Amino acid sequence: MSDTQKPPVLEITDLSVDFGVDGAWVPAAKKLNYHIAPGEVVAVVGESGSGKSASSMAILDLLPKNSRVRGSIKLEGEEITGLSAKKMQSIRGSKVSAIFQEPMTALNPVYTVGFQIVETIRVHTNMLPAPAAERAIELLKMVELPDPKKAFDSYPHQLSGGQRQRVMIAQALALDPTLLIADEPTTALDVTVQAEILDLIRNLKDRLNSAVLLITHDMGVVADLADRIVVMRQGEIVEQGDVHQVFAAPKHPYTQALLDAVPHLSVSPAVIDPDAPIVVAPPADTSKPVLTLDKVVIEYASRGKLGAFRAVDEVSFEIRQGEILGLVGESGSGKSTIGRASIGLQPIAGGHLDVADIDLSQHSRALLKKLRRQVGIVFQDPSSSLNPRLPIGVSIGEPMLLAGVAKGAELDRKVESLLDSVKLPRSYRNRFPHELSGGQKQRVGIARALSLKPKLLVADEPTSALDVSVQATVLELLKELQAEMQFACLFITHDLAVVDIMADRIAVMHHGKIVEIGSRDEILRSPKDPYTRRLIAAIPVPDPDAQRARRAERRALLDAGDTAA
Numbered sequence: 001m002s003d004t005q006k007p008p009v010l011e012i013t014d015l016s017v018d019f020g021v022d023g024a025w026v027p028a029a030k031k032l033n034y035h036i037a038p039g040e041v042v043a044v045v046g047e048s049g050s051g052k053s054a055s056s057m058a059i060l061d062l063l064p065k066n067s068r069v070r071g072s073i074k075l076e077g078e079e080i081t082g083l084s085a086k087k088m089q090s091i092r093g094s095k096v097s098a099i100f101q102e103p104m105t106a107l108n109p110v111y112t113v114g115f116q117i118v119e120t121i122r123v124h125t126n127m128l129p130a131p132a133a134e135r136a137i138e139l140l141k142m143v144e145l146p147d148p149k150k151a152f153d154s155y156p157h158q159l160s161g162g163q164r165q166r167v168m169i170a171q172a173l174a175l176d177p178t179l180l181i182a183d184e185p186t187t188a189l190d191v192t193v194q195a196e197i198l199d200l201i202r203n204l205k206d207r208l209n210s211a212v213l214l215i216t217h218d219m220g221v222v223a224d225l226a227d228r229i230v231v232m233r234q235g236e237i238v239e240q241g242d243v244h245q246v247f248a249a250p251k252h253p254y255t256q257a258l259l260d261a262v263p264h265l266s267v268s269p270a271v272i273d274p275d276a277p278i279v280v281a282p283p284a285d286t287s288k289p290v291l292t293l294d295k296v297v298i299e300y301a302s303r304g305k306l307g308a309f310r311a312v313d314e315v316s317f318e319i320r321q322g323e324i325l326g327l328v329g330e331s332g333s334g335k336s337t338i339g340r341a342s343i344g345l346q347p348i349a350g351g352h353l354d355v356a357d358i359d360l361s362q363h364s365r366a367l368l369k370k371l372r373r374q375v376g377i378v379f380q381d382p383s384s385s386l387n388p389r390l391p392i393g394v395s396i397g398e399p400m401l402l403a404g405v406a407k408g409a410e411l412d413r414k415v416e417s418l419l420d421s422v423k424l425p426r427s428y429r430n431r432f433p434h435e436l437s438g439g440q441k442q443r444v445g446i447a448r449a450l451s452l453k454p455k456l457l458v459a460d461e462p463t464s465a466l467d468v469s470v471q472a473t474v475l476e477l478l479k480e481l482q483a484e485m486q487f488a489c490l491f492i493t494h495d496l497a498v499v500d501i502m503a504d505r506i507a508v509m510h511h512g513k514i515v516e517i518g519s520r521d522e523i524l525r526s527p528k529d530p531y532t533r534r535l536i537a538a539i540p541v542p543d544p545d546a547q548r549a550r551r552a553e554r555r556a557l558l559d560a561g562d563t564a565a
Contacts, residue, residue, distance in 0.1 A: 007076070009075070009076055010075060010213065011035045012034050014031045014071040014072065015032040015033075017070075018068050019054075019064075020067070028235055029236075030051075036212070038178070039209040040212070041205065041225050041228075042213055042214065042228045043215075043216060043226035044056070045216060045219065045229060045231055046233055047258075047470070048467055049234070049437075050232040050234065051235040060098060061080075061083070061088045076178060093174070093175050094124045095179065096178070097172035097173065097174075097177040097179075097180055097181070099172050100183055103164035103165050104156060107167065113154055114153060117136040117167075118133055125175070139174055151167065161193065161331060162190075162196065166200065173208070177210060180212045181213045182214050182215065182216075186218070187216070187464075191496070191535065191539050191540075192534060194538070198221065201225065223243065223247060223546075226243045229241065229246045229247075231252065231258070233254045239252040247259065257469065261469040263471075263497035264497060265496055265497040265539050288320075290320060290356055293315055293352075293353055294351055295350070295352070296312060297349045298334070298337050298341055311334045312334040313511075313513050314513070315514050322486040322488070324489040324505075325503060326491045326493065326503030327492045327509060328507070329508060333511065336492060338492075339377070342355060343371070343456075344372075348360065348361065355371060356371075356375070372403070372452075373403055374454055374456060376448075376457045378449045378458070380460055380462065382444070382445045388432065388433050391429060392429060392432070393415050393429030397411050397451070399448060399451045414451070415429055418448075418451055421450070423443065424440060424447075438466050443474065443477065446474075446477065450485065456487060456490065458489075459492065461493055461494070462478070463498065475502060479501075496535060506518065506524070508532045516532050
């Protein structure tokens with residue numbers, strides 16, 4: 001009997017999930033029906049609030065106490081809804097496991113990685129500590145950690161984001177589960193690390209023949225990994241089918257809109273020619289640069305036996321009025337450190353840094369006070385960058401009030417004008433952050449950053465925490481405001497598809513250095529540095545056939561790099 005003829009590992013029938021709020025049941029998922037066969041990857045996609053995570057947590061019985069679950073969930077033919085807590089505990093880990101979005105919060109920070117995997121094994125089996133430790137090291141080797149024994153003895157904070165995610169996968173696979181639930185497993189990762197994790201999940205799925213439920217809003221990841229796709233909107237399934245069929249001819253308007261909103265990097269690694277003739281774009285402006293870095297060095301102070309860490313090593317570039325420079329690279333490359341230094345939050349150890357004619361080479365309180373009116377910043381996570389106790393109108397107006405720009409009725413008018421500019425209703429000024437969606441909160445963050453009409457705006461991963469459709473509207477808004485207000489913009493991201501939409505020029509960072517800088521077309525269509533080429537090759541595209549070809553091209557690039565080394 002083939003896998004497709006075997007009974008499904010997971011069978012969801014008329015599944016509904018509701019939450020009790022103020023004495024009434026609010027639906028999160030409504031009468032869902034789908035199944036997953038052995039060795040199959042089914043992707044459940046949709047925006048935040050679509051019900052995809054709530055329905056998956058119902059499978060694990062991990063929903064809060066104010067929830068109710070109706071319908072049927074069958075695991076290998078056995079009904080698991082309504083099981084006792086003890087019975088569900090025996091199923092979790094042994095038959096069904098989960099890889100969560102943020103491994104740093106899913107792993108216990110006070111125990112070593114090895115202890116946590118051993119504990120998972122021993123809770124469900126009679127294995128003694130020594131054999132369990134051997135099994136844990138074997139699992140860490142299986143998920144391709146470079147030094148499994150060292151990782152076994154490490155605490156979570158001593159590992160990188162990609163390594164922590166590999167540990168989560170090792171822990172999830174400890175008891176060879178038949179169903180693996182991957183809830184946004186790559187959202188917090190750089191594109192190169194994401195590509196490695198997707199390769200790993202694919203290889204392990206093929207080796208273990210496990211069924212995989214992939215929950216994501218990244219259509220590139222879906223194209224890379226999934227066999228079938230289930231599209232959810234407002235708690236309902238609006239479309240499902242084979243991944244090739246849905247991507248090639250989506251039937252529901254929502255699916256069409258979701259695919260249209262995905263930023264496409266219009267370049268393939270196979271057609272990149274580093275020797276191609278380059279058409280150099282003219283500079284945005286010939287006036288004096290708003291931001292200038294000249295051989296800037298930034299170091300973090302020594303701690304204990306560890307010497308000073310050089311995060312930025314002799315970096316030089318400039319941004320002129322009306323220009324957007326995309327600063328790209330992996331986590332740890334130093335790009336966010338440069339963003340912090342550009343707004344005076346991080347002193348430099350060497351070189352020259354000038355922002356709007358203010359020399360930040362010498363860090364002083366007087367200079368920083370003068371700088372505050374010339375710069376603005378949009379943070380990655382809009383929820384944590386707004387004060388939850390203040391109405392958004394107060395948050396937007398606060399910089400103007402503190403700078404003495406406006407107060408009273410004039411301040412109110414300016415706040416309303418800023419709400420207009422970011423396309424939010426004026427009535428929202430009295431709402432608190434928790435009453436807004438992620439995209440609306442990011443609009444508030446942009447309004448606040450632009451409240452003093454800065455000459456330089458630093459946008460640090462401003463859309464990475466947002467759904468693709470919300471991301472598209474925020475990027476469009478940011479570009480409109482930049483064209484209208486003509487501020488210089490340092491746009492920090494690891495998503496080259498977003499940079500392709502936004503930036504005039506691109507600087508690529510790796511290990512604290514600029515490895516390549518040039519116009520958007522220079523960097524994306526004819527990159528010279530091997531690292532830039534690997535970065536471009538790692539980006540998944542929302543097309544299953546094209547993504548399969550890109551995966552092969554990326555592997556060839558990596559193999560060529562290994563051979564050269």
